Amino acid sequence: MKLITHNMLTSKCLKGVLQGYPLAINATDVKITEVDFNPEFVSRIIPKLDWNVLWGAADSLGHSEGLPKTVEPKYEDQEFLKKAHHVLLEVEIEEGTLTCPESGRQFPISKGIPNMLLTEAEVQ
Amino acid sequence: MSKRPEHQAPPEIFYNEDEARKYTQNTRIIDIQAQMTERCLELLLLPEDTSCLLLDIGCGSGLSGAVLEESGHMWIGMDIAPAMLEVALEREAEGDLVLSDMGEGVPFRAGSFDGAVSVSAIQWLFNADKKSHKPVKRIYNFFSTLYAALSRSARAVFQFYPENESQLELLTSQAMKAGFYGGVVVDYPNSAKAKKFFLVLMTGGAAPLPQALGTEESDSLQVKYAKREASKNARGKPLKNSRAWIIEKKERRRKQGKETKPDTKFTGRKRAGRF
Ligand SMILES: C[S@@+](CC[C@H](N)C(=O)[O-])C[C@H]1O[C@@H](n2cnc3c(N)ncnc32)[C@H](O)[C@@H]1O
Numbered sequence: 001m002k003l004i005t006h007n008m009l010t011s012k013c014l015k016g017v018l019q020g021y022p023l024a025i026n027a028t029d030v031k032i033t034e035v036d037f038n039p040e041f042v043s044r045i046i047p048k049l050d051w052n053v054l055w056g057a058a059d060s061l062g063h064s065e066g067l068p069k070t071v072e073p074k075y076e077d078q079e080f081l082k083k084a085h086h087v088l089l090e091v092e093i094e095e096g097t098l099t100c101p102e103s104g105r106q107f108p109i110s111k112g113i114p115n116m117l118l119t120e121a122e123v124q
Numbered sequence: 125m126s127k128r129p130e131h132q133a134p135p136e137i138f139y140n141e142d143e144a145r146k147y148t149q150n151t152r153i154i155d156i157q158a159q160m161t162e163r164c165l166e167l168l169l170l171p172e173d174t175s176c177l178l179l180d181i182g183c184g185s186g187l188s189g190a191v192l193e194e195s196g197h198m199w200i201g202m203d204i205a206p207a208m209l210e211v212a213l214e215r216e217a218e219g220d221l222v223l224s225d226m227g228e229g230v231p232f233r234a235g236s237f238d239g240a241v242s243v244s245a246i247q248w249l250f251n252a253d254k255k256s257h258k259p260v261k262r263i264y265n266f267f268s269t270l271y272a273a274l275s276r277s278a279r280a281v282f283q284f285y286p287e288n289e290s291q292l293e294l295l296t297s298q299a300m301k302a303g304f305y306g307g308v309v310v311d312y313p314n315s316a317k318a319k320k321f322f323l324v325l326m327t328g329g330a331a332p333l334p335q336a337l338g339t340e341e342s343d344s345l346q347v348k349y350a351k352r353e354a355s356k357n358a359r360g361k362p363l364k365n366s367r368a369w370i371i372e373k374k375e376r377r378r379k380q381g382k383e384t385k386p387d388t389k390f391t392g393r394k395r396a397g398r399f
Binding site for chain 2: 035045120
């Protein structure tokens with residue numbers, strides 16, 4: 001699972017959960033996949049991100065070095081976009097769990113795929 | 125008995141390892157899924173020359189996603205069948221994958237996506253595979269959470285295989301109830317083979333429904349199409365490729381002394397699972 005996905009993913013489909021965001025990360029295996037750098041895509045996506053959550057996620061995986069804690073208003077800087085690209089698209093959680101901040105429900109990540117399936121009793 | 129996949133088993137069972145592999149190795153299927161995804165993209169009306177973040181609902185083994193990649197978009201796919209996602213991993217899909225059931229809701233926060241596509245998947249929502257499954261409720265839950273996950277002005281386009289008109293109405297009415305507007309575009313409505321259904325949903329700003337392919341002017345709505353087919357029938361000449369049409373044609377061939385297969389109960393039968 002890429003951090004761009006983590007930035008969007010919630011556990012709000014759980015009955016009784018309102019935001020379900022952000023999901024806490026517990027990673028046991030992280031891999032880096034090379035992805036073509038597309039500065040235009042990265043700069044378009046930045047306003048849609050919860051930057052605090054991205055920074056926190058990157059930091060918890062040991063990949064926050066050089067990543068500013070807040071976004072500059074002028075984020076066309078190539079170095080910055082490259083760093084954001086790396087964190088959003090190249091750092092991937094292979095194995096681990098995500099935890100719902102409201103209910104504590106855990107969602108396993110296996111082979112890079114988070115399992116968000118609910119039980120019948122958990123569905124809204 | 126019907127051979128529609130949805131009637132055989134729940135999706136996560138039907139799309140097992142064998143089916144996932146078969147599905148992804150068949151070049152005919154690959155071509156068809158690619159074509160339909162291209163049409164979905166066209167109907168999405170994304171801003172030109174812009175890479176977008178798209179949601180692929182029922183992404184399966186990534187056949188639809190491959191087309192999104194080629195068009196320069198990043199995608200996140202959700203699917204209920206682990207075996208299909210497994211094949212997507214093997215194929216090194218560039219999109220990111222999430223194992224989830226669309227009927228339980230779209231698990232993403234507000235405004236995440238610039239658009240959503242879904243190729244050959246939402247007809248599965250008409251199933252009630254568990255005791256607790258109420259299709260109408262699952263469909264509404266799906267559309268309302270999808271609506272929230274899309275950015276304003278985004279669209280969602282679904283190619284799917286409805287079984288009958290009431291399914292079209294149910295889907296459209298639940299989508300409207302969830303805040304969308306739009307409707308069904310039927311491409312090539314007069315061709316048994318090329319006919320394709322696309323549910324086009326819009327989130328903001330009134331816009332006319334796009335023009336269907338293979339039709340004249342404003343024939344694009346299902347309702348109009350149904351009337352048209354009926355009136356054609358009424359004119360006496362059987363609809364092309366229908367059973368009556370085939371039997372008539374065979375009769376002509378026999379009269380001409382040409383070798384012709386006998387008429388059986390299989391004559392003119394629709395191919396499995398599609399109408
Ligand atoms: C015919 S395949 C199409 C896959 C892909 N879109 C393509 O074009 O190749 C339909 C997919 O829908 C998925 N599906 C069916 N019901 C679903 C549900 N409730 N939630 C998520 N995915 C579902 C199936 O697992 C299957 O992978």
